[in-house]
Amino acid sequence: MAQNDLTIALPKGKLLVDSLNLLQKAGLRCEHVGEDSRQLTFDLPEDGARIIICRPTDIPTYVEYGAADIGFVGKDTLLEQNCDVAELLDLKFGFCRFMVAMPEESLPPRLADGSYDLSGLNHKRVATKFPRVAQMFFSEKGMQVTPIKLHGNIELAPRVGLAEMIMDIVSTGTTLRLNRLIEVAPIMEATTRLIANRVSYRMNYERIQGLCTKIRDLLEDLGDPAAGGEKEQ
Ligand SMILES: Nc1ncnc2c1ncn2[C@@H]1O[C@H](COP(=O)(O)OP(=O)(O)OP(=O)(O)O)[C@@H](O)[C@H]1O
Numbered sequence: 001m002a003q004n005d006l007t008i009a010l011p012k013g014k015l016l017v018d019s020l021n022l023l024q025k026a027g028l029r030c031e032h033v034g035e036d037s038r039q040l041t042f043d044l045p046e047d048g049a050r051i052i053i054c055r056p057t058d059i060p061t062y063v064e065y066g067a068a069d070i071g072f073v074g075k076d077t078l079l080e081q082n083c084d085v086a087e088l089l090d091l092k093f094g095f096c097r098f099m100v101a102m103p104e105e106s107l108p109p110r111l112a113d114g115s116y117d118l119s120g121l122n123h124k125r126v127a128t129k130f131p132r133v134a135q136m137f138f139s140e141k142g143m144q145v146t147p148i149k150l151h152g153n154i155e156l157a158p159r160v161g162l163a164e165m166i167m168d169i170v171s172t173g174t175t176l177r178l179n180r181l182i183e184v185a186p187i188m189e190a191t192t193r194l195i196a197n198r199v200s201y202r203m204n205y206e207r208i209q210g211l212c213t214k215i216r217d218l219l220e221d222l223g224d225p226a227a228g229g230e231k232e233q
């Protein structure tokens, strides 16, 4: 691998195929990447690049420390990890929403405007993969909750008495429905973002911004204009 080759961190799992498709459309010869799920690094010598495959939650860490120059990551993970990276583009795929949900048999009362009254949930336990985002959401409402950090199958927690509610991402709503949970508070939407190591972005500006521009043009062609350049998180 040459010294100024670009290292690109991609998340294994749900976002991998769309991330690879976008890179391929942007001209990278990465057809073979991800074929063997145990292989974690892929050199693309003709493109002066290397792709590394990471756990989705680890992407911001690889990028912050400069082990990768750029990375693809969900905004949900980016907010929770709170790493010092530059957010360059909203890639508009991997759409999901943060929300709070509770068992259908123990819903809070409704307010006059139809929304749920969350005030009775003060000091209750919230099971989540996103304790930081959960605390931010409730503290903005002047409330305190006890986050219980889990790593998956969050919807199970209120069903077995581990927590009164969950704070999680929802996409189709199928998992909530199957576990008889009802959304009581929407929080915010999240899509996949292109992020960069701050030093790499400065040192390798033309290369990274060139790729960014190509991807932004592709997204515009697909009818989804996304703003280029660094954004505040
Ligand atoms: N049901 C979903 N629909 C759409 N996008 C989703 C959905 N679930 C997760 N995502 C998006 O995909 C990203 C990766 O999710 P994925 O399920 O592949 O990994 P993960 O299990 O959350 O990660 P890790 O293994 O590091 O805990 C999430 O951070 C989110 O941005």
Ligand SMILES: O=P(O)(O)OC[C@H]1O[C@H](OP(=O)(O)OP(=O)(O)O)[C@H](O)[C@@H]1O
Binding pocket: 151, 152, 153, 154, 155, 168, 169, 170, 171, 172, 173, 174, 175, 176
């Ligand atoms: O609204 P839906 O389309 O049903 O998707 C929502 C589910 O997807 C995510 O879980 P994931 O599949 O990543 O599994 P996990 O519980 O192991 O994190 C999320 O945590 C929900 O459980």
